[in-house]
Amino acid sequence: MVGTVVSWASAAQQPDGERRAWAPLILHGVASALAAGLAGLILGELGGGLRLGASLNATIVASIALAYALMEMRILPLPTPQIHQQVPNAWRWRYPRAVAGIGYGAMLGVGFLTYVRFSTYLVLPVAALLSGNPWIGAALMASYGIARSIPLALTALLGKEDIVIEQVSSLAAAVHVANGMALAFAGGLLATAALVQQ
Numbered sequence: 001m002v003g004t005v006v007s008w009a010s011a012a013q014q015p016d017g018e019r020r021a022w023a024p025l026i027l028h029g030v031a032s033a034l035a036a037g038l039a040g041l042i043l044g045e046l047g048g049g050l051r052l053g054a055s056l057n058a059t060i061v062a063s064i065a066l067a068y069a070l071m072e073m074r075i076l077p078l079p080t081p082q083i084h085q086q087v088p089n090a091w092r093w094r095y096p097r098a099v100a101g102i103g104y105g106a107m108l109g110v111g112f113l114t115y116v117r118f119s120t121y122l123v124l125p126v127a128a129l130l131s132g133n134p135w136i137g138a139a140l141m142a143s144y145g146i147a148r149s150i151p152l153a154l155t156a157l158l159g160k161e162d163i164v165i166e167q168v169s170s171l172a173a174a175v176h177v178a179n180g181m182a183l184a185f186a187g188g189l190l191a192t193a194a195l196v197q198q
Contacts, residue, residue, distance in 0.1 A: 024101030025156055029149035031105030036145030037138040039110045040128040044137025047129040057130040058194035064126055065187030068119040072180030080119055087114055109145035117172075120179045123186070 052060075070076035087107045091100040107114055111121050124144050128137030 022156075024097040025152060026101075027098050028101040028105035029146070029153065031102040032109030032145040032149045033142045034109070034145070035106035036109035036111065036148075037142035039125070040137035040139065040141025041134045042137075043125055043128040043141070044131050044134035047132045047137070048134070050130065050132060052130065055194050055197040057132075058190045058197065061123060061127045061130060062187045062190035062194060065123045065183045065190065068122055069180045069183035069187060071119055072176045072183060074176070078119070080116055080122060081112065105145075105149065108148055111141075111144060111148075118176065118179050120183060123183065 067076065067078060071078040071080075087104045091103055094100075095103070112125070116122065121144055124140050128140045131137050131140070
């Protein structure tokens with residue numbers, strides 16, 4: 001899917017490229033952010049009735065962040081709740097590019113509808129739920145949808161998707177460690193906030 005959406009946009013950089021080749025990539029990003037935001041809105045609304053208290057909420061999210069930080073750094077094996085499938089490959093032939101871009105963006109933006117490669121994502125739905133606020137949940141999840149689209153846009157701008165995708169794939173271990181460090185930092189901040197609120 002990454003290669004498909006990026007290749008559509010990369011075609012626009014060629015002298016004979018299609019004028020609207022960037023539209024699927026842009027629509028992909030917008031759909032990713034909107035679908036993720038909608039999921040966060042629903043999670044935040046559902047969490048409104050939990051009323052666990054800010055300190056307990058922060059403790060739960062911190063615990064999950066720290067646990068998955070250890071997983072990302074290959075210290076502690078943990079399950080990653082997800083559907084182990086990619087987006088439907090046939091969409092790129094069955095539908096116009098813009099429609100396929102929207103569909104791919106929506107499925108990837110929500111996150112758990114496809115294969116989740118990095119567990120950083122798994123903290124966000126919990127944080128959105130425990131926020132108890134639909135707008136905070138939407139902002140948290142939409143940030144994921146946007147962040148998931150940025151690498152596609154950068155790859156398309158570079159115009160050499162095969163090389164970029166290969167290089168990024170070779171850095172997967174380093175990205176897991178970086179994600180683990182980011183989760184550990186966020187978990188540490190949340191744990192500190194939970195202690196201060198007690």
